[in-house]
Amino acid sequence: MGLDKVIENIQKEGKEKITGILQDAEKQATQILQSKQKTIDETAEKKRQELEKQIALLKTQEESSVEIEVKKIRLNAEKDILAQTYQECLDALAMLPHEKILSSLLKEAKKELPEAAFVYSNKRDETLIRSLTDISYGGPIETIGGIIVENKEKNLKLDYRYETIAELVWERSLKEIAKQLFT
DSSP states (O other), X not given: OOHXXXXXXXXXXXXXXXXXXXXXXXXXXXXXXXXXXXXXXHHHHHHHHHHHHHHHHTTTSOHHHHHHHHHHHHHHHHHHXXXXXXXXXXXXXXXXXXXXXHHHHHHHHXXXXXXXXXXXXXXGGHHHHHHHOSSEEEEEOSOSSEEEEEETTSOOEEEEEHHHHHHHHHHHHHHXXXXXXHO
């Protein structure tokens, strides 16, 4: 098998693994969202009851100001629930088996940044990172998991921290997440 074919196979496997990791993260986010639906319904019911009381007190005011207040309270409640759900997604990511994920991330980083000279991870994963790659360990960083890779000049950086990946998935899926939570 030629070197180009081996490289192509490694790149293909890396893309498939990253896709798998992202799909798993999205599945876990969906599962977390589904488990939160009951809590959300209860919270929504409590908020509805609170809103009904507030509306009774505000009947003397203009109807438009009442509607604005109701929307503000609902949006704040939705914002709180979304923030809580996002944090639970990060907590779930922190519990994933690191070796397989870090190995995939390192392969992807080598492919995307062949001149990678430094790799950074959290302190917990330092020994594992050192055993998985020949890239120099640049030091620990504050993260729940994942890696950051830089070239020698430190002017090119790949950020494969779990938080970054989760944020990208979250932003890409926020409309769907909100729809599932609040409809």
